Amino acid sequence: MGAASGMESAIVDSSNLIDSLNAAQREAVTAPCGRTLVLAGAGSGKTRVLTHRAAWLLQAEEASAYSILAVTFTNKAAAEMRGRIAGLVGIAAGGMWIGTFHGLAHRLLRLHWREAGLPQHFQILDAEDQRRLIRRTLRNLEIDESRWPPRQIQGFINARKDEGRRPEALEPHDAYSEQMRQLYRAYEEACRAGGGLVDFAELLLRCYELLRHQPALLEHYRRRFRHILVDEFQDTNRIQYEWLRLLAGSESDVFIVGDDDQSIYGWRGAQVENMQRLQRDEPSTRVLRLEQNYRSTRTILAAANALIARNSRRLGKHLWTEGAAGEPIAVYAAFSEQDEARFVVERIRSLIESEGYARSDCAILYRSNAQSRAFEETLFGREIPYRVYGGLRFFERAEIKDALAYLRLLVNRNDDASFERVINTPPRGIGVKTLDALRSQARQRQTSLWQAAGELLRAGALSGRAARATTAFIELIDRLSGPLAEPALAARIEVVLAQCGLHEHYAKDRSERGLDRLENLDELISAARTFEQAREPTDDEADSLTAFLAHAALEAGEVQAGEQDDGVQLMTLHSAKGLEFPVVFLVGLEEGLFPHRMALDEPGRLEEERRLCYVGITRARQRLLLSFAERRRLHGQDHYGTASRFLLELPTELVQEVRARFSVTRPQTKVHAVEPMVTADTAAFSLGQRVRHATFGEGIVLSCEGSGPNTRVQVNFAHSGSKWLVAAYANLKPCP
DNA sequence: TTTAGTTGAATAAAG
DNA sequence: TTCAACTAAA
Numbered sequence: 001m002g003a004a005s006g007m008e009s010a011i012v013d014s015s016n017l018i019d020s021l022n023a024a025q026r027e028a029v030t031a032p033c034g035r036t037l038v039l040a041g042a043g044s045g046k047t048r049v050l051t052h053r054a055a056w057l058l059q060a061e062e063a064s065a066y067s068i069l070a071v072t073f074t075n076k077a078a079a080e081m082r083g084r085i086a087g088l089v090g091i092a093a094g095g096m097w098i099g100t101f102h103g104l105a106h107r108l109l110r111l112h113w114r115e116a117g118l119p120q121h122f123q124i125l126d127a128e129d130q131r132r133l134i135r136r137t138l139r140n141l142e143i144d145e146s147r148w149p150p151r152q153i154q155g156f157i158n159a160r161k162d163e164g165r166r167p168e169a170l171e172p173h174d175a176y177s178e179q180m181r182q183l184y185r186a187y188e189e190a191c192r193a194g195g196g197l198v199d200f201a202e203l204l205l206r207c208y209e210l211l212r213h214q215p216a217l218l219e220h221y222r223r224r225f226r227h228i229l230v231d232e233f234q235d236t237n238r239i240q241y242e243w244l245r246l247l248a249g250s251e252s253d254v255f256i257v258g259d260d261d262q263s264i265y266g267w268r269g270a271q272v273e274n275m276q277r278l279q280r281d282e283p284s285t286r287v288l289r290l291e292q293n294y295r296s297t298r299t300i301l302a303a304a305n306a307l308i309a310r311n312s313r314r315l316g317k318h319l320w321t322e323g324a325a326g327e328p329i330a331v332y333a334a335f336s337e338q339d340e341a342r343f344v345v346e347r348i349r350s351l352i353e354s355e356g357y358a359r360s361d362c363a364i365l366y367r368s369n370a371q372s373r374a375f376e377e378t379l380f381g382r383e384i385p386y387r388v389y390g391g392l393r394f395f396e397r398a399e400i401k402d403a404l405a406y407l408r409l410l411v412n413r414n415d416d417a418s419f420e421r422v423i424n425t426p427p428r429g430i431g432v433k434t435l436d437a438l439r440s441q442a443r444q445r446q447t448s449l450w451q452a453a454g455e456l457l458r459a460g461a462l463s464g465r466a467a468r469a470t471t472a473f474i475e476l477i478d479r480l481s482g483p484l485a486e487p488a489l490a491a492r493i494e495v496v497l498a499q500c501g502l503h504e505h506y507a508k509d510r511s512e513r514g515l516d517r518l519e520n521l522d523e524l525i526s527a528a529r530t531f532e533q534a535r536e537p538t539d540d541e542a543d544s545l546t547a548f549l550a551h552a553a554l555e556a557g558e559v560q561a562g563e564q565d566d567g568v569q570l571m572t573l574h575s576a577k578g579l580e581f582p583v584v585f586l587v588g589l590e591e592g593l594f595p596h597r598m599a600l601d602e603p604g605r606l607e608e609e610r611r612l613c614y615v616g617i618t619r620a621r622q623r624l625l626l627s628f629a630e631r632r633r634l635h636g637q638d639h640y641g642t643a644s645r646f647l648l649e650l651p652t653e654l655v656q657e658v659r660a661r662f663s664v665t666r667p668q669t670k671v672h673a674v675e676p677m678v679t680a681d682t683a684a685f686s687l688g689q690r691v692r693h694a695t696f697g698e699g700i701v702l703s704c705e706g707s708g709p710n711t712r713v714q715v716n717f718a719h720s721g722s723k724w725l726v727a728a729y730a731n732l733k734p735c736p
Numbered sequence: 737t738t739t740a741g742t743t744g745a746a747t748a749a750a751g
Numbered sequence: 752t753t754c755a756a757c758t759a760a761a
Contacts (some may be wrong), residue, residue, distance in 0.1 A: 073750060073751080074750055074751080075750085076750095100750080100751065101750095101751080102750080102751045103751080106751095124751090126751080127751085200750085201751095203751080204751095235750095265748085265749085265750085267747080267748065267749090268748085268750080367747070367748075368747050369747085369748085370746080370747095370752090373753095390748095390749085427737065427738085431737070553751080554751060555751080556751075572747090572748060572749090573748080574747090574748045574749065575748085575749080593747095596747055596748085597747090598747060634746090634752085635746065635752060635753085636752040636753085637752085
């Protein structure tokens with residue numbers, strides 16, 4: 001309340017705020033409150049618009065920071081947004097809720113755990129925890145894991161939750177779907193019995209249901225969050241979409257930024273259709289476009305535009321730049337993946353040596369992780385530092401998860417998953433037999449393993465050695481959470497690590513791996529210290545341990561950073577989204593690899609592959625180099641591939657084939673030109689072009705078919721949706 | 737309980 | 752080919 005007043009002085013003059021924006025950005029930032037959907041092309045200043053919008057609301061609209069909710073997908077994006085808004089308006093951003101969908105849902109559930117039907121100290125399951133729990137559930141039901149793979153069940157459950165469906169809402173149509181439904185039910189029951197375990201999908205669904213079923217609460221938050229900002233809207237799944245609509249009600253100002261052409265997460269539930277759905281569900285939505293690109297050369301943009309124009313069902317957008325044409329796009333047809341790596345690395349070397357590029361200016365982007373290998377070996381061989389993104393993150397490491405399982409057990413004895421994880425880690429003589437006895441007792445009495453252990457001990461049902469070890473374990477946990485337990489988080493964790501034997505266990509291991517793990521455990525203690533210091537005391541009622549455990553699940557930490565600050569960057573296309581590099585090598589452009597074979601049969605999935613390629617191309621600022629290998633070793637077997645269709649879809653005039661300097665014995669492949677997409681008759685309309693119709697208003701050309709007087713054009717109108725029109729009668733006028 | 741050997745799967749991955 | 756998960760032997 002009083003917080004904002006003292007900080008107002010830090011706010012810069014509002015005229016400065018929009019001075020640095022172009023006309024389209026300014027129009028978006030200053031759009032009147034209501035429903036706004038900004039179609040923000042790659043490199044068009046999307047984050048700028050979002051952060052300036054927030055600043056604008058605070059200044060020109062005199063909105064209170066308290067009334068703003070901003071949602072992103074990643075912690076990184078949330079942190080960046082927070083930082084940039086703070087930079088624009090001073091620290092007045094303090095009262096805003098800025099976070100990921102999951103982080104915000106979690107916050108609401110923590111505040112209203114009772115209404116949400118959760119225990120106060122409910123724990124979050126990450127993907128691995130969830131799979132383990134499913135596996136345990138299967139064993140309890142004596143279901144064959146090879147016939148019902150846990151991964152598949154996990155996928156099923158999460159997909160249903162992403163759609164907002166509980167087991168009761170399913171309509172099984174065969175034995176398989178009926179069994180899946182049963183397993184979904186059993187899993188839900190296991191989560192409940194485990195003392196309120198909440199997986200990632202559950203956070204969202206549970207929060208949605210909370211708001212849905214508590215009208216007073218919903219009303220409260222609707223009144224509070226007058227302004228909602230959404231980033232990367234094309235990545236929302238069904239439940240996120242419904243959650244946003246519910247929270248927004250009909251009154252809130254909703255400002256959404258997204259790009260349907262960069263939707264690459266359909267496989268994890270994202271629904272690009274939400275972009276169209278929004279316009280249907282909220283007809284008052286004002287659609288604005290950011291099409292001026294500040295990142296890439298004209299050549300690179302032309303290639304990107306041409307490629308993405310082949311997709312249907314686009315909202316339509318045409319990126320342009322005031323910048324120079326730049327270098328042509330190089331294509332290298334490699335003989336093998338080693339040859340490909342050699343070419344790329346040699347190029348990087350010469351860019352660094354003769355053109356003054358830094359190593360970190362160069363990125364190698366590939367479709368699948370396995371492809372990094374050849375590049376790593378070559379870079380390593382030439383002693384060029386590099387950094388590979390992806391892989392295990394800090395809180396996902398086994399030793400860290402072991403430690404966290406001990407901590408969870410302190411908070412909740414009935415957390416069977418954690419119990420099983422640590423009962424014999426480090427080894428303390430409790431083997432399968434003892435564990436089996438505990439499990440069957442627990443199943444019989446419908447209790448947790450912890451309770452079952454107590455019962456069996458009291459009944460004297462365990463053999464001497466097992467009984468001693470189990471008693472010691474139970475006493476250990478009780479002692480660690482007892483009245484003498486250290487109150488300060490970091491110190492407490494230190495005590496736990498020392499007492500439970502994990503520290504000693506890894507200290508015995510003198511190998512590099514053991515040293516690594518020991519280091520990580522120490523790192524955990526300092527992570528806790530940092531966390532405790534950064535935590536706002538008023539955050540919520542949760543104690544610091546519970547809060548830290550949630551933090552560990554929600555923010556699994558940075559992907560392991562290579563030691564090199566200035567190294568060549570290697571990553572998948574997916575993880576490159578949102579980044580940019582002066583030089584991009586897009587490698588492995590082969591049919592079956594990219595587009596991936598798994599995506600070949602379905603047109604929708606193929607289009608997602610094409611968008612992925614579009615994302616890759618638009619990462620490049622100055623130079624783009626493409627390559628493919630004619631022979632590639634996959635899973636120990638040689639494959640002879642052909643150039644990716646995406647290569648052939650690029651306008652030939654933008655592309656220059658690089659020839660090997662020495663003649664390598666290899667079959668010559670040509671990058672053939674592909675037939676033009678639009679025939680001469682229909683060329684008047686290019687895909688993605690904006691046109692005006694006398695009655696339907698403005699729209700975007702989605703596709704053309706037929707020729708001459710029969711030409712039919714599909715146009716997606718901003719207000720009337722998509723329609724097929726006969727070009728000869730429609731009298732469509734191109735829009736400037 | 738630990739280990740060596742076997743089997744099977746292998747697209748992308750935030751929270 | 753590689754890696755994780757599992758099984759059988761010590």
